[in-house]
Amino acid sequence: MAKREYSFYPGCSSQKGASSSNYLISVQTMCEELEVQLNEIPDWNCCAASIGYAGGGELPRLTLSARNIALSEQHHPGQDIVATCAACWLSTREAAERLHEDQSLLAECNTALAEAGLKLRNETPIKHMAEVLIEDLGYEALQARVKKPLEGIKIAGYVGCQTNRPFGIAGESYENPKYLDKLVETLGGDSIPDYEKKVQCCGGALAFSEPEKSQEMVKGIIEAAYDHGADLIVTPCPVCQMNVEVYQDQINQTYGTKFQMPVVYYSTLLAVAYGRSAKDAALNGQIIPAKALDALAAK
Amino acid sequence: MGELNTAMIERYRNSFLKEVEANVEEGEWVKMCMQCGVCSGSCPLGKFWEHPPQEIFMMIRAGKREAVLQSESVWMCTSCYNCIVRCPRELPITHIMHGLAHYAKRLGLVPKTNPTAKFAQMFWDNLMVKGRVNELKLGLALYFMNGFGDGIKVALKNQKLGMAMMKTGRMNPKEAFGGHAVKDLAGFHKVLKKAQELEDARIAQNGPPAGA
């Protein structure tokens, strides 16, 4: 089978030494196994996520994404853009749609891009990695490569917000998307389809500015996972992963809870199930170790 | 900024709704709200809002300009998009909230102590420097946004977390010196500068009447 190629937009948090650098490592392992080749967009910039709105007006924000798409179209013509970060995907796709609808904005955008010799054609599909797995490859292909089924591991699929709304994965509902559950089942694990906090917001960027409010919501997300007997939580979004995993100590202090719930990326699950090492699966990036996965990877 | 605010008040004396329509990103949607309240009920931070989205929209129609633009509420959005997908009228509520927040900032009406307004500005300023976000610098700036003393306290509280992040390779102290950047930084800055100029020109066109 010929390798699938995508124009890859890793995003700031995936960079070396950044908060989801472990995500990138497991994605790379996963893509090796699935024969997916990721061609990084040369010289990409930040998308401004969904918190750039205070400083950035409409056009400057759209121009950030436009620059990335233009670079991709220039260097990787014909390749779909794929992002691993939910916010990167959302911002880029939203920008593409807005510029598609509003020709005067597009014209202004191109005037700005011309300053660096760039031009946006805006013809490139923009995908999240989950779409690549589920829509381009399909569950069957994902299952075919499983070497170590995640037997007996109960996993809460925490979808969160931005891979789910407003675009989402084809065929899924906003209120109860099931693709993570199906993915867990595909890898031989036990899913929790009625995990009631699967689309609850974790607070996003407000985890920094309004930590008490954010942590109250994260508490609910973890609590519900425990209620269902989950061994770990899986998520497709770096902000979700970070917010739900790293503040558990602080939440324990505030609420007197004893949370120790590992939160991993789907790519980590795939890497382990495909028989790769703990290091390749980036399990060493866990602040709360995912012991069940560590054990399986060591087998 | 104060001048711009005065000019806008003068120009849209009669209708705040028209002001929002002309000047706020996606503001032309506000008139289409049918006051069902699904957005307010769907917001994860709903209980913390002084005025949930449904009320904000009503206040805009009722001409409560200051109450809307000076509210903390428009800064309470986590961009979870729950309201957007549930709104029966398909209003882009998340974007309207961001748009109102940005407009308030442009007019200099943001409440001084609002943490999200500060953080959002820091985030933008941070990414504008090198084209990519420097998480370490952003974090440090965040800790010290309420002054040095407060910053030490917050930093201490987060010290354990910082150590864990570093140990797992998810935070790098070296980022404090240099750090990741786009290579064509000059080009990046030129593009963004131009975009800002075009944006300003468009606002000027909508904005204060000639001679104001």
Added chain:
Amino acid sequence: MAAEKKLAGYICTGCGIGERLDAKQLQAVATREGKLPSVKQHPMLCGAEGVKLIQDDIDAGNATHIMIAACSRRSKVEAFSFPTVAMSRANLREGVIWSRPAGDAHQETTQEMADDYIRMAAAEIKFMTVPESSGEQELNKTLLVVGGGMTGMTAAVEAAKAGYPVHLVCDEPVLGGVWKDLYKRVPFRAAAFDVPGGNDVDLPQPEDPGLDDLIEQVMANGRITVHLNAKITKTSGAPGRFSADISVDSGRTLTENFGAIVQATDYKPYDANQLPEFAYGTTPDVLTNFEFERLAKQANGAVIKRPSDGREVKSVAFIQCAGQRSSNAGHLPYCSGFCCTESIKQAMYFKAQNPGCDATILFDDLRTPGAAGEDFYRSGQQAMVTFTKGQASAVVAADGDLRVKFKDLILNEDTEMVCDLVVLATGQVPNTGPDPYAQLAVDEAPTEEEKAAARAALAVAPPSILNLDYRQGTDLPHLKHGFVDSHFICFPYETRRTGIYAAGPVRRPMDLKQAMDDAVGATMKAIQSLENAARGSAAHPRVGDLSYPRFRKEGCTQCKRCTVECPFGAINEDEQRYPQFNESRCRRCGTCMGACPVRVISFDNYSVDTVGQQLKAVDVPDEFSEKPRILCLACENDAYPALDMAAQSGEHITPFVRVIPVRCLGSVSLSWVTDALNSGYDGIVLMGCRRDDDYQCHFVRGSAMAAERLSKVGDTLTQLNLETERVAVHEVAITDLKRAPAILNEMAETITRIGMSPFKF
């Protein structure tokens, strides 16, 4: 009348009947006890071969009265259609084997059930004859349409298009009625679906009202005769042979004959003088929606100006629900259903014609029924009409401004707005004649005092529109608030006067589009009615029934119960004060039959005997058998189908019940109840339709009449020293699949508790 009765029985053993029941035994019961000279069995009676078996007997002259023991009378009606013979059906499938669990433990009682249904059907058939029409019918294809508004004109045009001549009676000098001041109409279309670019593209906009075009169509149509400035001074007769006196301008009166009538007299605008709180009457700048429409028509697309000083209107407020949806005296308690879209339309005039004008609609619930509906609301929002959820409490006129005080219901605060003009969204008052029962109350009042009170009520009633010379009053009966009574869910155009159809806002409040749609529906029903009348067959719901009340004059005591209780005013009185049945006004419900204390009213195929003999044919075991008998009289419209469907879905019923369908609970003769008690039945359950203002009774008042009559049964029971629980009346809906069987099973439990009836022989 058939010369000789030739009885024949047919037993089907298909659908499991043969397996679950002893067919030999059934055959023996039909022959020996049912006394049917010929009884045949077939494994699939509804198949071509089975039907042929029956048809051959009929054709050979060997069967004039047939009993079919198979499925419910509601099943296989096409196969078992033998219009030339009398027919009864024993319900062995739904009524017995599907209602009972299989197994030896239940076999004996289940078989007894089936045996009884054979006995009952055999008894019934002996008292039935083939219904024939009276032969007095004629076809009159001409329709009378009363009302010259858009509703009436639409009815006239639709009838004419279908080939039926029309007389259109309009009480004004020009056509158009209450709609003639329309400047524009609320759009007749919704937004297109799945439009590229979003849902808000190409939203419906206010449209030309189409009045001139419709008037032209009416005037140009050779089949339509228009009478302007005309009134109906007398209407008599029945469907197929109505006669109406039309008095016209010149003082002349024309008498015309009609097959059917459509009343489309629309509505009258609400009198806003009852709204002083909104400054109505104190300043011309507070207008009703009706008055404002006239103003807009005068402006004809130009800038709209204030009536008081001719100043251009710069801000306008619309107050929704003005004098409506309120329990205050003089207010309309109901929602008029058209005023929200009307206000949106009118607000859009300002947006289009008065540059920069603010238009605010103050609403509590914005309701946008009709063709454009929600899309039109969005259309108004797109045009920048301001929609404020608020409740207006007062309008104050001061210094040339109007201050509208209201409570903002979203921000929960009392506030006010200043504007140049206020439009009150007032409602529709149905333009109907007096409720005949108000008049009847005068006629029938026993004392002078009560007569005076009834007269006072009648004095404020509107003048008659139809001037019917019916025993039961001059106009169509009302339901409430002056709206014409019609079966809301099932037959909305069908009024309580057969052959007279209500169209448009006389029936319920509605907008123009709905009124015009209504006119089409009512006209089609009117055409059906006159065609049915020509054949002597019934209108809804017993369409096609040729039977009609026959009346043994020599037994009649002139008690007038039948003439008073007929829900459809079908029965007049002749000069000698005997009831005069008007066959084609009759809906065949049998309420007269149930009312008659001396049992002189019957139908060819339904009578005191056809039911009475059935219940007497049931085998009633003795007091010590532990096998009680429960009689269930179930309305054929809802309760009986509910029981059939319950059986289909596997619900079980007590084996001690015997169910007899009746046309309506109103047809139940009290003699059936006393006969059953005297025959040793242990309990009686009567199942009819819901009977309050939201009634479901297919004959409007039948179920209510029955309940009233049966309220006195308790005395009878007490006299007989029987427990009052033995007779129960229930309202059963067609959807009560669980509840209907449960009611019967409850009665069985009641009897276990209170013991068997001592009246067993």
